[in-house]
Amino acid sequence: MEEFGARLLDGSIIFAYGAMIISFALTVFRLLCGPTPADRVVALDMLALLGIGFIGLFSISTGEYAFLDVAIALALVGFLATVAFARYVYKRALDEHHKHLPVDPGDGA
Amino acid sequence: MNSLILRTATPLLAGLMLLFSVYVLLRGHNEPGGGFIGGLIGASAFAIYAIAEGLAAARRALVVQPITIAGTGLLLAALSGVVSILFGDAFLTGQWWFPSFAPDMKYASTVVLFDVGVYLVVVGAIAGIAFALEGRE
Amino acid sequence: MSEMAAWLVVWPIAIPLIGASIAIVLWGRPNAQSAIGLIAITLQLVASLALLGHVWTNGPVAMSMGGWPAPFGIAMAADTLGAGLTAAASAVALAILVYGLGATDIEHRRAGIIPLLLALVMGVAGAFLTADIFNLYVWFEITLISSFGLMVLGGRREQLDGAVKYAFLNLLATTLLLIAIALLYGMTGTLSMADLSSKVAALPDDAPIETIALLFLVSLGMKSALFPLHFWLPAAYHTPLPTVSAIFAALLTKVGVYSLVRVFMIVFPESGEIAREAMAWVAVATMIVGALGALAETDIRRVVSYTVISGVGVMVGGLAIGSELALLGSTFYVIHSIIVSAALFMAAGMVARAGGGTRIAHLAGLYKGAPFLSVAFLISGLSLAGVPPLAGFWPKVYLVRAGLEAGEYAIVAGVLVSGFLTLMLIGRIFALVFWREAADGGHAMASSYDGGAILKGALGALAALTFVIGVYAAPVANLSARAAAELLAPDAYIEAVLERPAQAAAPDSDSMEASR
Amino acid sequence: MLAATLAPFVLGVCAPMVRRIAGDQVGWVLAVLPAALTVYFAQFLAPVAVGETLSFSTEWIPALGISLSFYVDGLSLLFALLISFIGTFIVLYAGAYLKGHADLGRFLMFLLMFMGSMLGLVLSDNVVTLFVFWELTSITSFLLIGFNHDKSRSRRAALQALVVTGGGGLALLAGLLLMAQAGGAMELSTLLADGEVLREHPWYLAMLILVLCGAFTKSAQVPFHFWLPNAMEAPTPVSAYLHSATMVKAGVYLLARMNPGLGGTEVWHVVLMVFGGATLITGAILALRNTDLKLMLAQTTVASLGLLVFLIGIGEHYAIQAAMAYLFAHSMFKGALFMVAGSVDHGTGTRDLHRLSGLGRIMPFTATAGALAALSMSGLPPFFGFIAKEWVYKGTLDGSLPLVLTAVAITGNALMFAVAFLVGFKPFFGKPSDTPHKPHEGTLGLWIGALTLAVLSLFFGLFSNISESLFVGPAAIAVAGHTMAVDLYLWGGFKAPVVASIITVAIGALLFWQGRRASDALARLIDPLWGPDKGYDQFIDAIIALARGVSGVLQTGILRRYMLITFLVLAAAVVLPQLFDGIGIAFQTPPVDLLVWSVALLTLGGGLAVVLIRSRLIAIMSMGIMGTGVAFIFLLFGAPDLAFTQLMVETLSVVILALVITRLPVFGSDHRGPLQVARDAAIGVAVGGALAALLLTITGAPLDIGLSTYFGERSYTEAFGRNIVNVILVDFRALDTLGEIAVVTIAGVSVLALYAITGGDGADETTTSDADKTP
Amino acid sequence: MNLLVVNMVLALIWGVVTNSFSPSNLAFGFVLSFLCLWLVRERFDQHDFYKPFRILRLAALFVYELALSGYRVARDTLSPRMEFRPAIVAFPLELESPLGIMLLANLITLTPGTLSVDISTDRSTLYIHAMDVDDADELRADIRNGFERRIREALE
Amino acid sequence: MESILAILVGLLFAISVYLLLSGSLIRLILGVFVLGNATHLLIFVSGRLTRESPPLIDKGLKVAEAGIANPLPQALILTAIVISFALFAFLLVLSRRAYRTLDTVDTDAMRIAEPEPDAPPMRGRDV
Amino acid sequence: MIDLVAGIVILIGALFSLIAGIGLFRLPDIFVRMHAATKAGTLGAGLVLLAIAVDSQDIGVVTRAIAGLVFLLLTAPVAAHLLGRAAYLSQAELWSETSIDELAGKYDADGRRLAGTPTSRLQSETDDNANLG
């Protein structure tokens, strides 16, 4: 049982790394393709979540729990970044709402 | 930002972040962390607070101007370095006390004071910069 | 282990640091800040003079920060060069601060000029006194960030324009310095300059060390405004408040030059052939380009900016020659230049105020209207051109002699030609701005402004100092001679820094314990 | 001796004060000093006459081997006496000439300072001290020429004199230092005592040329002769003193002084004779071409200086005596004539020769002085000028090409003869003419000097043995560097020199008779020609054009160019040494480590996206991704503190950037064309590649981790912390951290400063908020 | 009163986190939490006192719903043909306290197929995006009887 | 391991140089950011790399084990990161302020402090 | 045993992360995609933290892991709300299959105020947010 548990743990860690890398690639696709700025922000938020998972895995696989704090920090700052970007999108949306000004052509589609 | 959800969640989150920041500051001597990282987390807390509640509320929360906090931190760090002259040591030599009345406290030292100074500087300066950016259009 | 004397190395940075922090705590109270600033700089001057006196009688002195001996900890150390420059910088900073208090209105002081000035002075003193190369980078950054703040203080258009160029280029320079330091650490595993001295000497003088030496030359050359990396200086120095320009001109490039001297005399005394070769040519080009730039300019503050550059060329020229005589000349020139650059920018500020602008074409009549200013400007300018018996003459004599002795004729020619161009420049400026009457195309003087007692006092003090050093040159000459000798034989400095020179690698912990 | 040299400076500084106290009598008060100095120097006449030399030395800068050492021999004593004696009268004269002028005090200050400089120059033994005084004469002369600074011509003349003599001075400095280097001593007396060492040194030619540059510019030798006539913009006392009697002779003094050391070689002879002769003729012709009294005198001064150089160049027995005799004579008659010209100007309001005549009755003293001085200048017996001219011909006839040299001398002297009569006689004879002022004789101060000097010209001619034994003889011996027999006399029999004199007088008289016609003819001939005076302007313009060109190329005002040059330099610095010295990269194929590879790719991808993607939102996000990638790298390689910090910092940077960028207009348009893109990318790759190669080379070798081992051993035991990185930050290297938090705090302060004052021009220190900008 | 409890809870959390329940450490944790709370004091004045027991019950519900949510999202995401019908539904709030509304909105977001988009300015309506809606009223009723009721109980 | 990261460092430097050579304020800021990261990585690699053993002294030990990651470069990088961050923040604010005042983000158009020379120079004789 | 539990938790977490990625990739509009990211993504990361808590057997690590988890659960919905609102306001297109949009037309002209439904209380009663933010 113990041995099986250990093997399962090792296996799931490897699987988890793989899953996260795939998920990472898919998220990056969303980040690059948008189409809306909000989509990109969602993708970024997702990347932060993946990062937390990634650090967690790394922490377990090395047994070095010092890295856990980094994951927590990422949770904190990931939230901060998302709020900031959400605000960015929000403010731009508000601007459009009442000014109907042309938007930065670089963004959006 | 005009969001009930954010504004209601923020005090809790900011409080948590502040607590975590002090925790990170204090255990930095033995585990990853320290004044700088703690300070950044603390500053993030104020940033969130400012985004949610507005600049005025964030300023009220800090009571004094952010730059004063930073100045105090710098002064604290500098003085914690100068103190060693009283003990005949070189500049920035750590002075340690091992108080017997609070054994689990382990020690108090100028080194910790120094790190607290770092923390205050980072919180004050980063918050100051963020506030300045928010405040001026 | 740390007698009170060793604290003398610390006070020139600790005092302005504490002063700056108190001034920041007192944010928004400009008068209190001004008082703090005056007290701090005065105390710093006292401390650095005491340090200089101590070094003069007892030789280099060092203190290991936190009691951790170099190369493990950071040592602050002063030899004659470091202590002398600190004292000079401190003295000039005091004059500039006084000038600033007289010239700057309450709004600018409320905006933080005092803590920024204190921080700048601290950064400069730190750079002069540190014996650790990474720590040097930190002092550079302090100097840099406070100069950013000072640069933009006032927020006028040309200030922001100048600040953008200044900021990006200087940031690049300090980053390159950091890269060079990192690579040097990667090769030697140490950061103390005293330790690097022997470690670098043990390495073969091949591509990596040559490249690192060149990287130091490029980064510090940029900080010193050496051709062709000097662009940031004429782009920005004329834009801030005159007080700020004065302290920039007095101190910033000098820190770069000092560090070049330190690095190339202690860390790379034998290596870095390519860098040294390049340095000689670069120095000559800098002298000439600076002098020509000044001649081409039509704005009096930009003219003065360019003269700073040509001075940098002269100082680095001495380093490139590298002989005792040459280093003597360079050291003397640095001290001279600290004073004169500040005086010229102060004077330029007063000229702009009195003449109602900075365009040379439109300035006129100041000889009659502001005679004191005229004399002070002329003395400073002629000293810059190396006219005897002013301070700027002596370094020139010694650099020319050293260049002839070493066969570095290009440097000799550079010194002489740039001196000639500067003389021509000062003559022209004096004729146009001071002598000329409004009728000849210049504007009439805007007011009967002569600067007032405080400004005149500060400027007069520096001009008088230039004259006194020129006539009674022995003290500064002796100091420079000692500094040069110590640079060529840095054993005492190295021993002071390392405390116990022989034991570098991991001494046993008991003895360490005892020593703390 | 030091006190004697410095006294004029001290008194000079007090002059404006004395003026305030003494009012218009200031000249009389101040003249006491030069008079006392004359007496002081006179006491050395006796010892020097018997061949003694005196040295005085005070330490100045011992560390540099520079002392204030003075040396009194025949040459320096002659000069010192001339300076102080003529100076006495000049001070008197100036007091009278500028009576009531607001800046008289300042003028006398400069004048006295000049006197001190000149004394120091001729008495200095130390080469550096000599140069110090040399330059001081240039500066004081600059201030004196520009005294009438409201006139553009004055300013130009002052600047011109400064540029020419200052430039020559720098060459002189190099020359003197070369001499000191070559001869191994700083004292002239030592250097010149063993001239062979200098003459045979490989640097001989260099030092000669450099010293000659100094001397020729100062003494207005062709082609530098143009500045001296322009300097006549100065008030006449200046012209009389600086530009005839003293300063311009500094160059001659220098050549005479150097003669024992540098003289006697072929180059020396040829160069001095050619330049001196050319100057003599040029000056004399230009003198005749002019009609302004002062300008004519100035041009004859140029000619005389040429003659002196010419004689020193010949360097033979009589030539040297002639040089000293002529120098002595010239100082007296030219000083007198300048003062006369000034008095005439002062009394009539004009200096135009054609407008002046018949003043003799109205201005008797001035006229007498003028006539006597002119007679001496024209070289007629029994004036001392005659003796000097006779010796000149002795000298030329003694030289290597006697006929040519004599012909040159005769030409020059004949021209000067004509000028002497034009200046000294013409204004005072004939019918009184119409002048701007009603003519009147000046006060005592205005004519006493001229008259004294003129009378002395006669006196020394009559008592030639006095001049011989006390003045010319010792000076000539000093110049020659060895003893020689000097015997001056008025009449030595009807020999070749007398014949030459007669020819001179004949031609001179002819020219005087046809003065006006000669002048007009010369004007037609010369004026259209290009001259070095125009050349000077062209030179200045060329330098300024060059300066603007250089600045225009370098200082473009465009940050992109600055960056480009900076990176080109950087690329050269990191690429070239590795290219030439060879790279020692030990490239190990990296192990296949999926984590490291993917994290590295993540970082790189983020970085590339920053460059490639044009949406600002994605660019910022990519920046964040890159930063996160770096954090992960830190994490993978055992640096949790770093990863922690990097994550926080990178996020806060992104957040702040997002805050800022909302307010920036559009994502910065990158308007680089394809070529520029390729160029910039190439520079980037070169820098990056070279740094990577360097890093690989360096990391290929093992690292000494002694420092870290030390920290690991003491972190817990002595600094009570288990996190070594943190202990380094707060204890082992706490000073770095202290500096770091100072940076952070000051960044906060700087941001506040940036916002504190928003663009108002209400600042006290108005700097470039220029009234100029409005056209 | 209210703040004091929160303060004590935070002090306890401090004890847990720092792994020491000694009096001095708890005292320090108390002071620390006090300072942290003091900084954000403004927002606490309006809060109601809530009971730990009901909070636990709410938490249990939440965990249950969360597990469910995972399953449903996985199903919807992975199903080859996307056969769900999203909708944005207005939910009239009965809760009045900001804390309650916030909790409700967050729980809704964290649970299956629903996502709080915004709250009307007058706090009367919560707009919810739901992933698969057949009948909007049924959704409203579920929330009303589930989360909203439990939150009201917990916060009363 | 060093080789991968050394190449990465080189590429990041290349990217930052390319960005810094653009004339746009925003790209310059991005370039500074990349430059900072590249430099920190360079310091890291210079101190040599050790996988997965942070420089912490485990509980129960008094001195650090052998083979831990080199702590000194980490401390240096921390200092450098903080400093870069402070400067970066200032640069950002400066850029924004410069934009608001100068009304452009194109550095080529920033010619207030160093305007095109407008007047001909004063000639030699015009003194 | 502990390893087993931790392994299973990680496995589930990994699955959720994968699902979140897939969802983000293929789901049709921003709101639907947010369902995937907010729920599955948070669960994925949270479960890994939980696994750490299970695996470490160190009270300090457990509390920190739980604290991290709590923080995630607190912040994720707030972030989702802010993003959803921003997305709606920036007129992100809704998937064509979307059946009802009761939010349509509820924002006022400048997008700052959001009206309630007619059945709800009067707007004026508690309208104290209008001047903030």
Ligand code: NA
């Ligand atoms: Na400077």
Ligand code: NA
């Ligand atoms: Na110069």
